[in-house]
Amino acid sequence: MKVGTTTLTNGTRALDSERAESIVRQVVEARARGIEVVLITSGAIGVGVGRLDLPRRPTTIGSLQAAASVGQNILMHAYETLFRGFDTPVGQVLVTAGDLADRKRYVNFGNALNALFEHGVVPVVNENDSVSVDEIRVGDNDTLAAHVANAIEADLLILLTDTDGVYTADPHAVADAARIPFVEGVTPEMLDIAAERPPRHASADLGTGRLATKVRAAEIVTASGIPMALANGAREGVVGEILDGVDIGTFFAPTAPRAASRKRWIAHTLSPKGAIVADAGAFRAVRHGGKSLLPAGIKDVVGTFAFGDAVRCVTEDGAEFARGLVNYGADEIARIQGRRTDAIRHVLGYHYADEVIHRDNLVLVENGACVRDAPQD
Incomplete structure (x- = not known):
């Protein structure tokens, strides 16, 4: 399950404690159903920008890394505190594109997450923005979430964002735009619509994901036999509703049988x-x-x-x-x-x-x- 920056910050430059508590509670409720959850969290740079009182998201690598370092600490402190309230341990896992590109490290990454499951730990994953540079970055946490789903052979990928799903057009600009509840195969037209969709919040520049990256993440996992749900993270109880099959957001059905781990790695992780x-x-x-x-x-x-x-x-x-x-x-x-x-x-x-x-x-x-x-x- 991946949570976007705007979901965690509610469009501000600080962590929204109520939103974060809601996400944590829903993870705990999913685990109570017997479902293991990996939480891919955005927001480190956005929260770090706020903590450092910067006027906007930095453009230089050094400043981005500094903001990420500060923000990661804030996020993990919040997650540790919130999950402790549910008597649930958490473990931070930071990953780089190099970890995913090397077959041995990729396999070890998946093994580490499974070991955390065995110990009853919720893995909290993010790209290691404090050391990554543009040339060796995954780039956005939607893509990272797709790679994580492939690495652990997940049964479902959930992306929580600030949109109610994929629409036939931008719903903020086109009055009769309709939500697309079910997708069986991402089309070029859908990618075009997603690419043209602007962010809802003016502060969305604090994140790196857009609707287009979410649709591309769906393309990656569904081609590997893994379904994906895209829904609004501000909706209370959204995770449980997705697991119950409630018609919310957009559900992307698998477009192929599950491929072997090595084939998924070659197909979607390597450049x-x-x-x-x-x-x-x-x-x-x-x-x-x-x-x-x-x-x-x-x-x-x-x-x-x-x-x-x-x-x-x-x-x-x-x-x-x-x-x-x-x-x-x-x-x-x-x-x-x-x-x-x-x-x-x-x-x-x-x-x-x-x-x-x-x-x-x-x-x-x-x-x-x-x-x-x-x-x-």
């Missing part, structure tokens, strides 16, 4: 470093035959990347159809492209693997975003 251009035969073999990508079917290499990096696989007209982890670097692939696998050792002087991308390290992409597992023989 591709470059691209491999495949011919029509390789496209058909990978896309429809569940095959690995071999050097014989490669036409070109775009960008610079090394062994083990994630890359995009594209057709000759530039459409992405898969992504995966390469067994060779960009320079090596450029030398063996178009050749049979038995020529690899002759060309390079060594042989790591027959496949440039093995099918076990490859996922398919649909419409540039929706990723699913490759078919198997």
Whole structure:
């Protein structure tokens, strides 16, 4: 469950104690149902800005990190105090994009959360903004929440924000805009509507999430077989209503079966470093035959990347159809492209693997975003 900055601050530059108490109580009530909850909390920078009496959200990395450091302390003190009132221990978990990009650290991150569950602890997760910089940041807590959901193979992701869901248009500008209660597959039109939707509060610049990031988070988790609910965090008892199936907010249904953990990690957590251009035969073999990508079917290499990096696989007209982890670097692939696998050792002087991308390290992409597992023989 992710709680946005405006939900926690009620549009101000300080933590709203009543809102925070409501969120904590709802987490405790969900746990009483036998449901384990990870709380992804925004608000550190926003609250830190208020505590430091800054006129606006800083733009420099150093000042943002300072605000985050101060705000994290305020948030965790509040959560510890509030959860203690319900005799529930909490544990802070700060994560960076580097933690998610490294497979071993990603797995350990999920293991740490599960260990906290075993000890009856509510994990409170946030991006470690006090040490992260723009180049190595997840970027927003909606995306972080989607990655956390994938890491622990969650049964549901709930995003609590300042909107009542996704609408057919901006409800503050269009009188007959209608709430969309159920979504089965995020469409480009929905992403466009979300991107155009302005924040409700003038102080929303204290956060990094917008409706567009929430819809993209839905795209990530639903493609991994995890449903998501988007609802207004100011609504009292909203979490219980979602769990009871009450028609509030917007519910995003899974668009694919649950993928294996490694495939979810490749599909949604890693940032591709470059691209491999495949011919029509390789496209058909990978896309429809569940095959690995071999050097014989490669036409070109775009960008610079090394062994083990994630890359995009594209057709000759530039459409992405898969992504995966390469067994060779960009320079090596450029030398063996178009050749049979038995020529690899002759060309390079060594042989790591027959496949440039093995099918076990490859996922398919649909419409540039929706990723699913490759078919198997």
